[in-house]
Amino acid sequence: MRHYTHIKDLGVAGQQKLLKLAADYKRAEPGPILKNKVLGMLFFNPSLRTRTSFEVAMMKLGGQAVALEEGSGVWKLETEDGAPMNGDKAEHVREAAAVLSRYVDVLGVRAFSRGMGQADDDSDRVINSFRQHAHVPMVSLESAREHPCQGLADMLTIRESFGQTQGVNVVLSWAPHVKPLPKAVPNSVLLHAAAAGCSITVAHPPGFELGGPVREEAAQYAAQSGARIRYTHDQREALNGAHVVYAKAWGPEPRQSEDGIVASPALRGWMPTLKHFEACTDDAIFLHCLPVRRDVEVGSDVLDSERSRVIDEAENRMWVQMAALAWLFERA
Numbered sequence: 248m249r250h251y252t253h254i255k256d257l258g259v260a261g262q263q264k265l266l267k268l269a270a271d272y273k274r275a276e277p278g279p280i281l282k283n284k285v286l287g288m289l290f291f292n293p294s295l296r297t298r299t300s301f302e303v304a305m306m307k308l309g310g311q312a313v314a315l316e317e318g319s320g321v322w323k324l325e326t327e328d329g330a331p332m333n334g335d336k337a338e339h340v341r342e343a344a345a346v347l348s349r350y351v352d353v354l355g356v357r358a359f360s361r362g363m364g365q366a367d368d369d370s371d372r373v374i375n376s377f378r379q380h381a382h383v384p385m386v387s388l389e390s391a392r393e394h395p396c397q398g399l400a401d402m403l404t405i406r407e408s409f410g411q412t413q414g415v416n417v418v419l420s421w422a423p424h425v426k427p428l429p430k431a432v433p434n435s436v437l438l439h440a441a442a443a444g445c446s447i448t449v450a451h452p453p454g455f456e457l458g459g460p461v462r463e464e465a466a467q468y469a470a471q472s473g474a475r476i477r478y479t480h481d482q483r484e485a486l487n488g489a490h491v492v493y494a495k496a497w498g499p500e501p502r503q504s505e506d507g508i509v510a511s512p513a514l515r516g517w518m519p520t521l522k523h524f525e526a527c528t529d530d531a532i533f534l535h536c537l538p539v540r541r542d543v544e545v546g547s548d549v550l551d552s553e554r555s556r557v558i559d560e561a562e563n564r565m566w567v568q569m570a571a572l573a574w575l576f577e578r579a
């Protein structure tokens with residue numbers, strides 16, 4: 248049985264296959280290839296793009312989607328094995344995953360980081376416990392460690408802009424925010440760009456390093472794909488010759504208070520504006536997973552410019568998810 252909860256479920260060759268399939272579907276929709284199939288989606292956190300794009304993807308493929316929000320019309324779930332269930336959590340993931348598997352043909356879960364540090368994020372406890380106890384293919388709607396559908400959509404958008412991903416200079420640039428956001432998106436940008444053969448520079452202030460296991464996994468993909476990866480604290484130098492500027496806020500490690508370093512005036516210069524593009528290539532594009540806080544995380548001048556591909560990027564979520572769903576069912 249296939250799952251798509253982490254990029255390692257695909258690998259370098261699998262990602263290329265899904266990107267091609269997604270591009271084919273975008274050119275010509277495949278029709279009702281998932282007729283009578285049902286996707287169940289369980290959200291522990293809110294969503295605009297993920298929920299809608301998966302619902303529409305299933306509709307376009309002839310199937311249906313059911314969305315559940317944990318704790319809001321659905322029982323609060325205990326996801327830890329052996330935890331005493333004498334609090335507000337009325338159901339355990341063991342029963343919930345098994346029961347949902349009797350109703351749906353594929354199960355998606357969104358469960359963000361609990362903010363308990365890198366090792367906890369890397370263990371990806373919630374999505375992995377569903378993966379362990381569900382009896383149907385699982386797809387990640389974003390977990391503590393990764394957002395693999397976002398990573399795929401990002402690579403499709405780069406491919407559309409430059410005809411390929413191999414050798415494209417991608418700068419993943421840390422951005423300011425009012426709170427320390429999780430690292431799932433920057434982790435996936437790095438992992439998917441490494442698997443896609445990009446030349447990646449990760450630029451961030453000191454103290455905002457991505458986790459060691461993710462960097463090691465990215466290096467393994469780079470060894471297979473020919474990608475190059477470097478890390479720097481110098482945003483200005485990183486942007487020299489960039490084809491893609493991918494801005495994203497994430498929190499420091501170890502985690503600090505909500506009103507701590509992420510809101511520091513000293514770091515406001517990291518917010519991309521059109522001025523930051525002066526050292527990039529003439530055809531450089533801007534990416535961000537959305538949602539974005541205008542003029543906090545990214546300048547409005549960038550978001551409103553022709554460089555911005557953020558709406559195409561959001562649309563591409565739907566096409567890559569159609570490809571991922573078709574791939575999951577190939578073997579189901």
Ligand code: CP
Nearest residue numbers: 294295296297536537
């Ligand atoms: N990029 C993304 O996953 O958007 P949502 O949080 O709105 O689903």
